[in-house]
Amino acid sequence: MNATQLDRESLHASLRDPLLGSLGFLNEVMARYPDAISFAPGAPHPEFLADLDIQRYTERFLDHLRDEGRTPDQARRLLYEYGPGRGLINGIVGEALNRDHGIDADPNAIVITVGAQEGMLLVLRVLFRSAADLLAVANPCFVGMTGAARLLDVERVAVGETAAGIDLDALATACREARREGRRLRACYVAPDFSNPGGARMPLATRLELLALAEREDFFVLEDSAYAFTAPYGSQLPPLKALDAVGRVIHIGTFAKVCSPGARVGYVVADQSVGDDGRMLADEIAAMKTMVTVNTSPLCQAVVAGMLLQHGRSLIELSRRKAERYQRNLDHLIGALDSCLGDVRSRRVDWNRPYGGFFVRMCLPVSADADLLETSARRYGVLWTPMAQFYLDGGGDRQLRLSCSYLDIDQIDAGVRRLAEFLKEEVGV
Known part of the structure; x- marks a missing residue:
């Protein structure tokens, strides 16, 4: 066994930046809660990879x-x-x-x-x-x-x-x-x-x-x-x-x-x-x-x-079927949020309404940090991405990101129901 021990301060300073560990943290949480519905990964839907010849x-x-x-x-x-x-x-x-x-x-x-x-x-x-x-x-x-x-x-x-x-x-x-x-x-x-x-x-x-x-x-x-x-x-x-x-x-x-x-x-x-x-x-x-x-x-x-x-x-032709799937998923996610949380929107929680892309950004009345994510995964079986990692000025601590690309429609419905229960019970929405 090599007994040489490096001083972390002798390595590049970026290695101590929380930014570099943010994706690894999400992967670790997903691995610990495999049955949770995850709105975290901005990955392509598995159906497009199943028959890739x-x-x-x-x-x-x-x-x-x-x-x-x-x-x-x-x-x-x-x-x-x-x-x-x-x-x-x-x-x-x-x-x-x-x-x-x-x-x-x-x-x-x-x-x-x-x-x-x-x-x-x-x-x-x-x-x-x-x-x-x-x-x-x-x-x-x-x-x-x-x-x-x-x-x-x-x-x-x-x-x-x-x-x-x-x-x-x-x-x-x-x-x-x-x-x-x-x-x-x-x-x-x-x-x-x-x-x-x-x-x-x-x-x-x-x-x-x-x-x-x-x-x-x-x-x-x-x-x-x-x-x-x-x-x-x-x-x-x-x-x-x-x-x-x-x-x-x-x-x-x-x-x-x-x-x-x-x-x-x-x-x-x-x-x-x-x-x-x-x-x-x-x-x-x-x-x-x-x-x-x-x-x-x-x-x-x-x-x-x-x-x-x-x-x-x-x-355009290569991506047409994929684009239709992601548009359908995004519309469905926003509709499910409106249905489950529309009565409290703007008062305690809010979200944007993009008409393209993979992501919806949600604002909370509390800090959306690692501890809250852990509670969401363990007790309610739903995962999301804290937004703070995307900000350079310390902002975004009360925001989370929901990705809809990786999920089926029924998973989106179940995931939003779990998210709504989590927000009402743990966040006081």
Whole structure:
């Protein structure tokens, strides 16, 4: 047995940040109460993974490679060997983004990443050069982005979120305050469509105002598009990247929700010019990636590409059935809350009413902390996510997040009944 004992203070300070332990804590609680109905995980519904034919989609991608002129042996070797750091399926992803979302993405401007999480980490590492550079995030914010920034010692600036997304007046103030301190707001992270966890959606006019502010104040917009596909049919809005005429937006996407989270495939669109020799920001990100993960698994890329090819190279067609399921679940969750708790809404408890995404945010008259979650799980058999972990300024302590994506309709009904009993008995609602 190795008797060497490390002093925790000698390790990186981020390891002592409660943020890094928040997801592990939820997984631990779920493991201890396996019979509880869990509104905690923002994961795809299991029905979409039950009949996932990996072999079929891999063969579909191999057919595509052979159609492009490769021999069967060359096509298979591409799947089994180290691949290019930039990715194998960039052209197919670029076609889908152009076809469905109006993003003119040259394959060379795309980097295929190990999930969106690696994309966030790489983009931050490439963009943020010194301690003078600041990252603005909506408050509350997805812990994947704030956690990546914490690992890299990138200082985060919390900007309030409204029903229309990040508060642009407060963001402009943050830019001015940074300049007064001799620093700069280098980038702003936003999820314009049904943000996690707030559920906000940015109207078209606000999107255009954000892009104008980014150009005026000289910062980049890091756009996370994970939940855009859940918008009700006919209500889709163009991504910020599709509206970006001057190269201010770096677009980060994932196939976790529309294909499979286990594939761990995401992408970054970064077409900004670097220097005067024709290089793009995507080139720098790809170079950085070779020192982190070398390349994204070619086998996993093949599955994702095969799914896209099978659905006409369309993200919309690939995600249509999933979007309908999540819209139905979200509507049902809000309706169940109205039915079980509508008589006390606004007086002692309240919740927002997003019309897309996976999440509903609820406000309580007491602290929604780990102890309260433990009581909810043990006595009432229902789990949820405390919101405090999503805030940078100590807020959110009286809020919880309910996710509806992973559950069936009858589970949502039973879970809301248990939640209502818990709130009435333990919270005094």
